Amino acid sequence: MTVTGALQPISDTTSTSRPRVGGATVRKAKLQDAVNIFELVNSLSGDGTLLRRSYSEICENVRDFHIAESESGVFLGCGALHLYGPHLAEVRSIVVKPEAKGQGAGGRILRALLQEADEQGVASVCLFTRIPDFFYHFAFRTVDRTVLPDKIYKDCQSCPRLYACDEVAMVHGPLPKMAVLGPTKFPQQELVKLQAGSIAGH
Numbered sequence: 694m695t696v697t698g699a700l701q702p703i704s705d706t707t708s709t710s711r712p713r714v715g716g717a718t719v720r721k722a723k724l725q726d727a728v729n730i731f732e733l734v735n736s737l738s739g740d741g742t743l744l745r746r747s748y749s750e751i752c753e754n755v756r757d758f759h760i761a762e763s764e765s766g767v768f769l770g771c772g773a774l775h776l777y778g779p780h781l782a783e784v785r786s787i788v789v790k791p792e793a794k795g796q797g798a799g800g801r802i803l804r805a806l807l808q809e810a811d812e813q814g815v816a817s818v819c820l821f822t823r824i825p826d827f828f829y830h831f832a833f834r835t836v837d838r839t840v841l842p843d844k845i846y847k848d849c850q851s852c853p854r855l856y857a858c859d860e861v862a863m864v865h866g867p868l869p870k871m872a873v874l875g876p877t878k879f880p881q882q883e884l885v886k887l888q889a890g891s892i893a894g895h
């Protein structure tokens with residue numbers, strides 16, 4: 694049985710009705726939101742607008758997500774904040790349903806993610822995008838992607854578009870001063886080696 698087969702379709706609007714975004718709220722996602730997140734994010738992964746996310750990956754990381762919903766509880770969109778560490782976070786999977794676009798939901802989701810980064814004490818927030826103009830509205834600036842080795846190591850290494858990437862790297866806040874993924878650049882404490890028989894004698 695495929696996971697997709699087990700999922701319910703997005704159960705909120707028809708394509709003809711335009712949900713009222715005016716009174717929309719943005720809140721932390723719950724596990725029950727995972728299906729809507731999965732379907733919306735992957736509806737835009739085919740052309741590379743968003744990275745594909747498996748259903749299990751979304752469930753596992755659902756606490757990274759905020760979602761926007763209308764006053765009547767209609768799912769409108771989502772976005773995630775991935776924490777690399779105190780030095781860097783990343784906005785991922787930010788998307789609003791086509792019929793809800795242009796009414797402020799995307800901006801509200803992004804502000805909630807930036808606020809979450811702030812609450813976590815993370816000043817540098819990065820992202821890769823094809824639409825830098827949207828993010829300029831929120832004080833992101835374009836940077837050379839090489840200043841984001843954690844992001845490159847996490848996603849780019851295994852990306853089929855590695856040498857044909859059309860995304861722009863952006864940062865909100867200061868540039869990260871360190872990295873935690875990839876080849877170790879900082880001296881690590883040597884791990885304690887167990888002696889033969891030391892466990893048995895424990």
Ligand SMILES: CC(C)(COP(=O)(O)OP(=O)(O)OC[C@H]1O[C@@H](n2cnc3c(N)ncnc32)[C@H](O)[C@@H]1OP(=O)(O)O)[C@@H](O)C(=O)NCCC(=O)NCCS
Binds near residue numbers: 742743794797824
């Ligand atoms: C990008 C996206 C999330 C924006 O959501 P939205 O709800 O339409 O955006 P908002 O209505 O909150 O717009 C906030 C501001 O950004 C501007 N804006 C929105 N989309 C924009 C775009 N593509 N380019 C430039 N500016 C944009 C709006 O005009 C608005 O400006 P204002 O405050 O001066 O009025 C939405 O268009 C979307 O889902 N796109 C497809 C997925 C995608 O590309 N995600 C980004 C992946 S990195």
